[in-house]
Amino acid sequence: MSYDLVIKNAVVHTAADTFASDIAIKGEKIAALGTDLKTEGAKVLDAKGLEVVPGGIDVHTHLDMPFGGTTTADDFVSGTTAAACGGTTSIIDFAIQKKGEELRTGLETWHKKAQSKSAVDYGFHMIITDLPENKVKEMDKVVDEGVASFKLFMAYPGVFMSDDATIFRALLRTKENGGMVCMHAENGGVIDVLIQKALAEGKTEPKYHALTRPMTAEAEATHRALALAEMAGVPIYIVHLSAGDAMEEVRRARERGLPAFAETCPQYLFLSYEDYEKPNFEGAKYVMSPPLRPKGNEDRLWKGLNNDWLQVVSTDHCSFCFHTKGEKPGKEMGRKDFSKIPNGAPGIETRLLLLWKAVQEGRLSVNRFVEITSTTPAKLFGLYPRKGTIAPGADADLVIWDPKKKHTISVKTHHMNVDYNPYEGVTVPGSIREVLVRGKRVVENGKFAGTTTHGTFLKRGPRSTKMLDSAAASARRPQLEEVIK
Numbered sequence: 099m100s101y102d103l104v105i106k107n108a109v110v111h112t113a114a115d116t117f118a119s120d121i122a123i124k125g126e127k128i129a130a131l132g133t134d135l136k137t138e139g140a141k142v143l144d145a146k147g148l149e150v151v152p153g154g155i156d157v158h159t160h161l162d163m164p165f166g167g168t169t170t171a172d173d174f175v176s177g178t179t180a181a182a183c184g185g186t187t188s189i190i191d192f193a194i195q196k197k198g199e200e201l202r203t204g205l206e207t208w209h210k211k212a213q214s215k216s217a218v219d220y221g222f223h224m225i226i227t228d229l230p231e232n233k234v235k236e237m238d239k240v241v242d243e244g245v246a247s248f249k250l251f252m253a254y255p256g257v258f259m260s261d262d263a264t265i266f267r268a269l270l271r272t273k274e275n276g277g278m279v280c281m282h283a284e285n286g287g288v289i290d291v292l293i294q295k296a297l298a299e300g301k302t303e304p305k306y307h308a309l310t311r312p313m314t315a316e317a318e319a320t321h322r323a324l325a326l327a328e329m330a331g332v333p334i335y336i337v338h339l340s341a342g343d344a345m346e347e348v349r350r351a352r353e354r355g356l357p358a359f360a361e362t363c364p365q366y367l368f369l370s371y372e373d374y375e376k377p378n379f380e381g382a383k384y385v386m387s388p389p390l391r392p393k394g395n396e397d398r399l400w401k402g403l404n405n406d407w408l409q410v411v412s413t414d415h416c417s418f419c420f421h422t423k424g425e426k427p428g429k430e431m432g433r434k435d436f437s438k439i440p441n442g443a444p445g446i447e448t449r450l451l452l453l454w455k456a457v458q459e460g461r462l463s464v465n466r467f468v469e470i471t472s473t474t475p476a477k478l479f480g481l482y483p484r485k486g487t488i489a490p491g492a493d494a495d496l497v498i499w500d501p502k503k504k505h506t507i508s509v510k511t512h513h514m515n516v517d518y519n520p521y522e523g524v525t526v527p528g529s530i531r532e533v534l535v536r537g538k539r540v541v542e543n544g545k546f547a548g549t550t551t552h553g554t555f556l557k558r559g560p561r562s563t564k565m566l567d568s569a570a571a572s573a574r575r576p577q578l579e580e581v582i583k
């Protein structure tokens with residue numbers, strides 16, 4: 099067989115192994131691995147001295163999302179271009195059901211936002227804001243359309259927050275349809291009281307965003323989410339986990355054998371509460387929920403990543419400019435009131451760079467890097483083995499690193515449509531030289547070379563239920579069995 103492209107002399111890292119190999123690509127797929135693969139008729143890319151990993155999968159992005167009185171700075175065009183430049187070859191973005199709307203209507207809106215506007219492959223989770231009993235079957239239709247995961251919120255009362263009954267209804271339905279619930283776990287009621295109290299006392303600066311969202315509010319909600327999933331007998335995935343105390347809840351659930359999973363994000367590993375205290379309202383750049391935690395917390399999260407108490411690093415990319423730009427109010431609209439600062443920060447382009455730095459500094463093995471940025475996200479969200487590994491038959495989604503070249507993160511060079519970078523000036527020992535999405539080179543010699551029409555919709559299957567559901571059933575406290583089969 100003749101190949102289209104052969105990457106020669108690479109050092110390949112997967113979640114399981116590191117080995118020397120050529121990688122042969124035919125069309126959109128990896129066709130063969132091995133040494134001395136035939137190159138006749140093929141384009142050859144010599145990767146001597148370079149390192150290859152599977153394309154990153156970012157399962158938590160918000161592109162073109164109306165939120166907090168404005169709309170995110172990045173749409174699918176700029177967001178996925180930035181993703182590609184940062185080595186992310188697939189994203190899962192969040193489609194939103196408006197209150198009173200059918201789930202599928204919200205999904206159609208997001209299809210229109212993304213179609214023919216994406217440089218990388220994309221799928222969706224469905225945000226549920228309204229789920230009375232007579233609507234639960236709408237979840238099944240969404241799963242049938244390849245959107246096999248749902249986000250519910252225990253925070254943002256009056257906007258996204260669901261009560262426990264709604265959450266429990268959704269969890270129970272995933273037992274029928276094979277979907278998975280992704281939970282924003284913060285106690286929204288408590289936080290709202292604390293916000294009102296702070297504002298009444300004239301405490302308006304950005305740091306009060308963090309001080310009104312205590313770790314315990316996250317740990318309590320995480321505990322409750324895990325308990326609700328246990329009672330429903332289904333797996334659950336906690337999104338953007340920030341607090342070490344919340345992680346302990348996940349750890350305890352997993353030690354009891356429950357199929358509980360959690361992601362953290364680079365901001366919780368590389369930034370801290372102290373950033374909110376920067377002068378001139380700079381702290382607003384870091385306003386996100388859950389908030390950054392005090393220094394020292396990040397060490398607990400690194401330990402959790404290395405011990406599989408946390409399984410994924412995603413970005414929660416939700417970019418807002420600092421300054422108001424055109425019709426999109428920026429972070430500065432909260433100058434007099436921290437609760438009006440739009441929640442979210444950019445990161446779609448910097449996730450792999452920051453974690454690669456962590457690998458070079460010995461905080462993470464390179465194989466664990468692959469596992470938490472690509473393989474496990476693919477497995478949990480119905481994309482494996484098409485994506486998430488380097489093997490014959492998999493999509494040729496690859497990132498080629500040059501370990502000899504440094505990359506300094508900066509607003510001056512990033513591709514995100516946002517006027518600051520939370521990691522400004524951080525230097526990474528290594529740089530992304532080539533990125534392939536389904537066999538097509540979208541980054542060549544460190545420069546974007548793709549198109550924003552190449553990305554296709556990823557229709558995802560329901561989770562592979564057998565293993566996870568039997569874990570849920572066997573770890574569940576048994577007296578529930580009579581009412582919930």
Ligand code: URP
Pocket residue numbers: 160282338385386387388414416441442443
């Ligand atoms: O601050 C955040 N995280 N903004 C995005 C919305 C969310 O809760 O994920």
Ligand code: ZN
Pocket residue numbers: 282337338387
């Ligand atoms: Zn959230």
Ligand code: ZN
Pocket residue numbers: 158159160338414415416
């Ligand atoms: Zn989010």
